[in-house]
Every structure is written in C-alpha cells, then in structure tokens.
Amino acid sequence: MSASLHPFRSHSQPARRIEGVIFWAFRLATYFVLACGLAVFANIFFKGGATVFQARAPFVNFTFLTEAPESLYVFEWQGRKVEMGDREFREFRERNPEAAKVKTESYVYSAGGIFPCIVGTVLLVIGSMAIALLLGVCAAIYLNEYARDGRFIRFVRLAILNLAGVPSIVFGLFGFGMFVIFFGWNVSLLAGWFTLAFMVLPVVITASEESLKAVPRGFREGSLALGATKWQTIRKNVLPYAMPGILTSSILGIARVAGETAPIMFTAAYVVRDKLPWDVERSLDFFFQGVMALPYHIYVVSSKIPQNEYTEKVQYGTAFVFLAIVALIATSSILLRSHLRNRYKW
Amino acid sequence: MEPPAATSPGPAGPASLRRPATAPGATAPTQAGAVPTTHPVIDIENLDFYYGASQALHDISLSIDHHRVTAFIGPSGCGKSTLLRCLNRMNDLIDGTRVGRGRIRVHGVDINQPDVDVIELRKRVGMVFQKSNPFPKSIYENITYGLRLQGVKDKARLDEVVERSLRGAALWEEVKDRLHESGLGLSGGQQQRLCIARAIAVEPEVILMDEPCSALDPVATAKVEELIQDLRSKYCIVIVTHNMQQAARCSDRTAFFYLGRLIEYADTRDIFTNPANPQTEAYVSGRFG
Ligand SMILES: Nc1ncnc2c1ncn2[C@@H]1O[C@H](COP(=O)(O)OP(=O)(O)OP(=O)(O)O)[C@@H](O)[C@H]1O
Ligand SMILES: [Mg+2]
Numbered sequence: 233m234s235a236s237l238h239p240f241r242s243h244s245q246p247a248r249r250i251e252g253v254i255f256w257a258f259r260l261a262t263y264f265v266l267a268c269g270l271a272v273f274a275n276i277f278f279k280g281g282a283t284v285f286q287a288r289a290p291f292v293n294f295t296f297l298t299e300a301p302e303s304l305y306v307f308e309w310q311g312r313k314v315e316m317g318d319r320e321f322r323e324f325r326e327r328n329p330e331a332a333k334v335k336t337e338s339y340v341y342s343a344g345g346i347f348p349c350i351v352g353t354v355l356l357v358i359g360s361m362a363i364a365l366l367l368g369v370c371a372a373i374y375l376n377e378y379a380r381d382g383r384f385i386r387f388v389r390l391a392i393l394n395l396a397g398v399p400s401i402v403f404g405l406f407g408f409g410m411f412v413i414f415f416g417w418n419v420s421l422l423a424g425w426f427t428l429a430f431m432v433l434p435v436v437i438t439a440s441e442e443s444l445k446a447v448p449r450g451f452r453e454g455s456l457a458l459g460a461t462k463w464q465t466i467r468k469n470v471l472p473y474a475m476p477g478i479l480t481s482s483i484l485g486i487a488r489v490a491g492e493t494a495p496i497m498f499t500a501a502y503v504v505r506d507k508l509p510w511d512v513e514r515s516l517d518f519f520f521q522g523v524m525a526l527p528y529h530i531y532v533v534s535s536k537i538p539q540n541e542y543t544e545k546v547q548y549g550t551a552f553v554f555l556a557i558v559a560l561i562a563t564s565s566i567l568l569r570s571h572l573r574n575r576y577k578w
Numbered sequence: 579m580e581p582p583a584a585t586s587p588g589p590a591g592p593a594s595l596r597r598p599a600t601a602p603g604a605t606a607p608t609q610a611g612a613v614p615t616t617h618p619v620i621d622i623e624n625l626d627f628y629y630g631a632s633q634a635l636h637d638i639s640l641s642i643d644h645h646r647v648t649a650f651i652g653p654s655g656c657g658k659s660t661l662l663r664c665l666n667r668m669n670d671l672i673d674g675t676r677v678g679r680g681r682i683r684v685h686g687v688d689i690n691q692p693d694v695d696v697i698e699l700r701k702r703v704g705m706v707f708q709k710s711n712p713f714p715k716s717i718y719e720n721i722t723y724g725l726r727l728q729g730v731k732d733k734a735r736l737d738e739v740v741e742r743s744l745r746g747a748a749l750w751e752e753v754k755d756r757l758h759e760s761g762l763g764l765s766g767g768q769q770q771r772l773c774i775a776r777a778i779a780v781e782p783e784v785i786l787m788d789e790p791c792s793a794l795d796p797v798a799t800a801k802v803e804e805l806i807q808d809l810r811s812k813y814c815i816v817i818v819t820h821n822m823q824q825a826a827r828c829s830d831r832t833a834f835f836y837l838g839r840l841i842e843y844a845d846t847r848d849i850f851t852n853p854a855n856p857q858t859e860a861y862v863s864g865r866f867g
Contacts, residue, residue: 380673381673448711450707450709450711451711451713451714452671453668453671453705453707453711454707454711454713454773454776455713455723456668456671456700457666457668457700457704457705457707457777458700458701458704458723458724458727458776458777458780459697459698459700459701459724459727459728459780460697460723460724460727461697464727468723468727469713469723473714576714576715577714577760577762
C-alpha cells in the first residue's frame, strides 16, 4: 500500500475496529437465527416428506392424506416382513386363516392417514377466526370510532392487553369450565371455536384498531361533511381501507389458532374419532361434535403412545402437513389482502 | 357555465333541517322566488365556543349572505377554522367541544338545538378541506358518494350528476375520459377541484372552504379562484384564507379575526382600502407584529 498523505487516508482507529466487530456480531446473530429456522424446517421437510411423498406414481401418499388413522400390524409372512393397516389385516386373516397364528406386532395410529385431523383443524381455524374477526373488528370499531376516552375505556384496553399475556392452557381450562361444562356444549367444535377465538381476540382487536387508526382522518371528515352518518362513514369509507391491515393481523392469528394444542385438548379435540364431521344425523349436531386436530394428533402420537420408527413417520408426516396447511391458509389471506390493497390505495 | 338551477336557492326551506318528528311544527319563512339578490343565510349571534376549558371564540356576531363570497382572514390560531367548522357542526367530532353562549341560525333555525338533524345540516352546508381529501375510489365514485348515501341508485341520474358537478367544478374536460380511475391519480389542484365537485354534487346551499388553495401552486390556485367566482351565482360561499390577495380578489365580504374575536366585518373593498380598525389595517397591509 502506498502511504499517500491525503487527509482522507484510512488509518486504524478504535472506533473503526469496534464498528467491524459489532457489524460481525449482528451479522452472525442473524445467520444463527436463520440457521435455526432452516434446521427446523429442513428436519420436518425431509422426514415428513418421506411420509407424505413416495417414490412410485402418483408420488403423493394419498392414503396418508385421505384416510383415518389405523393401527399398524407388522409380521413375518412367507419369509417377508409385511406391514398392514387394521382393515387390510382383518381381510387378510379372513383369506388366510393360518395367519391368525402368526406372531404380529401392532402399533396404534401408525397406519392409515390423518384426514380427520386435517378436516378438524381447517374447521377449527375457519370457525374461530370468523368469530374472532367478527367480535374483534366490532370491538375495535367501538373503541376507535365511537367510544370517548375515559376511565372505562382505559380499563377495557388494559384488560385486552392482559388477555394477550394469558397462557393458552388457561384459555383451555376457561373454555372447559365455561363452554364445555357450564353451557353444556360438551367437547365440541363450538366450544373449541369460542375458546380459540378468545385466545386470538386480543391480537385481532389490537391490530384492527391500529389499522383503523391508519386510515386518514380526512376520509372520515370528508364523508361526514357530505351528510353521511357515522356508521355509513365507517362502512363505506373506513373499513374497506382498514381491511388489508386487519387481514394481516388475522394471518398471525391463523397460525396461532391452527397450532395451539392446549386450548382445544379439553374443549374440542378427540384422540380418535371414526366419523367425519359432516357425518351427522341432524345438522345442528355438527356444532356439538368433537373433532380430531393436527396439533393434538402430533401431541398424542409423540407422547401418549409407545415410540418407535413407525410413530415417528406419522409424527413428522403430520407436522409436515400441518405446516403446509398453515402456509396455504396464510397464503390465501395474503392474496385476499393484496387484492383489497390494490383496490383501495392511498 | 351552467345556467342557474331552476329551483329556489333554499330547496326545502329551513323546516327540512329539523328532524322529521318535529318538522311539522316549524313553519318556513319562505323566500320569494329564485332572485339572485342576496339575503342572509347564516346568522351568528354572540357566539362563544370552547375546546374543553379553553375558549376559542369570543362573542362572534356576523351574518353571511347568499350569492356572496365571504372571506375569513386573520393570523394563525385566531379561530377561523373553528368558526367555519361550527357552521356545519364538524366540531361535534372533537371531544369536549361546546358552544357556550350565543347561537348560529341557518335560515332562522338554530343549528345547535337538539331537534336539528346534523346529517341534514351537513347536506345543506357542504365543506371543502384544506388538505384535499379525495377518497381512494374512482372519480365517479367520489362524486356519487353523497348521493349514494341518500339512496340514489338510478344510473342515468348519477351519470348526469357526475357530469354536472365536474363541469361545475371546471374539471369535466380534464377527467371525462378517466372517470373510473382513482381520484388519487389526479394532480393536487385537480384533487381539490374534485373535492369541490363532490361537495356540489349533493346540491348544498352553502359551501365552506378552509384554505382550499394553501397546498396548490399559483396556476391551480387561479383555477380554483375562478371556480369560486363561477359558483357564487348558485351558492353561498365562505372561504378561509391566509392569502390577502386571494381574499381581495375573490370575496365580496371579509371578516377579520384576531385572538378569537371578530375585529371587523365589512365589504372586501372597504377592508382592504379603508379599514375602520387599526388592527385590521396593520394586518391587511402586512404590518402585523
Ligand atoms: N382540536 C382542538 N383542541 C383544542 N384546541 C384547539 C383545537 N383546534 C384548535 N384549537 C385552538 O383553537 C384556536 C383557534 O384555532 P383554529 O384552528 O380555529 O385557528 P385558525 O384561525 O384556523 O388558524 P390557522 O390559520 O393556523 O388555520 C387555537 O388557539 C387553537 O390552538
Ligand atoms: Mg385553520
């Protein structure tokens, strides 16, 4: 390096060295977070992918996606190791009576699929988000547009803030006491919907309020000055513009509602249920039936039954499907959001 | 420009300001025909106005005439906007505001009485804001917003109102090919004229303008001023402005406010050439300290 003596030449100063160290510390912290995230996803992706996809056509393991869980039977037959689901094994024994004497090992929930769990989770998410959005948006409109600031409103806000800090198991117990026992709804979709809705309500209210606040005052005043009532103003000239923001918040809510196990394990989830939710006698029964759900199924297969290589496949497969479904629901609300955003830009 | 509307300037008389329940009791002192001569539309009497505990307006009395442009001038914070917003009760939106003593009458009806329907009042007394605020909807939807609220659905009628309002606001030629594009795609001056068009679409009687040109360049300002001249034949216009030349150019009457009090109210010519009050003189000649 030529030692030219212009006034801007670089020389090592403590401040610059510290700058370099700090920069690398921040950079490494970011990389570390990235690595952790990737490790989790890669783990689920590869292990779960092995369950959900297969090497033979049609490449997707449709049994896993479209059937109910069954017990798996593993036994030696004519020198080969055979794995069979419950029903298949029963038919097999009818055809081959001598099979009854064969020594078999059985593993619960390790055959069949997780279709009822998928259906259950989707139903839980849709119902609880609908309730949470309805209540949350109404509350946010009241707080932001109608209520005058006072001691009562400050108390309400404090309550909402505190509600956000309540652990999900407490919501589960509350739902159990309130909806399952007191209202007598038993373990049911309806009880699960309300429990989950209450859990995400603080998030939805807070975010909805923020979105409403972000709508410029001028739109409200302009509308009122044209002789609109307050409600007409909100419906036509505030809510449509706040909707993208409200949906953004609900995306976070979706992931939470879909993933939490504690709130549903006393209120809505069954370990196993043969009938599918639409298989009801009276349509009202639909709301009062328990369902299987993905997070609860993961919990059951990874902690309530003996562990082995077969249950592991189910665990990872279920986790994979779960992530895929959350991603799918979130993507669709992101699409809806950007559609609304393009319609109302300011 | 448009010929004056065939209807009388006060379309339904003061009774329509009141809520229907009490309307039959109020008899309308009707004006005789559609004479373009003037008569007071708004009468303000000894008005005191408060933001919470602090008094913003002190004992204001003035009357505002139809077919005239009335300018409110005065240094910043003297209460021009406050008074303007009293006239269509936009101050109701701010917590803790109240009218103390005094009253505001529109066609003889005290607008702060509980039986007055504020929605009806705002249809009759329209407003254009300092910061132009077109809604993030199409130009067409912006103009028809007020009528749609009133339940007008007839496409032909809406089309006609859109054209008439845009022509009235001298904007038709510029936007007639892009009625269904967003109102936010217009220039600042066009946006402000769109807001004026939106205000006249509901056929108000009074148009309140709070510094409508403060965000506009001289060319756009000239257009809006020209528009104000045109609108005078059909409306009663009140304009708040910080621009002395603007007040001198386009108003008929000027009110000078200082510290929440009305100092002088007279013909614009007199205010600018021969003010009665030394404070007014100091202000309009730019020697204000
Ligand atoms: N929302 C409010 N809350 C409390 N005080 C207010 C509010 N708006 C205005 N004021 C006060 O009322 C007085 C008059 O304000 P106003 O906005 O009417 O003034 P202005 O004449 O329009 O001023 P400018 O020319 O700057 O627009 C000021 O002292 C102001 O501080
Ligand atoms: Mg002002």
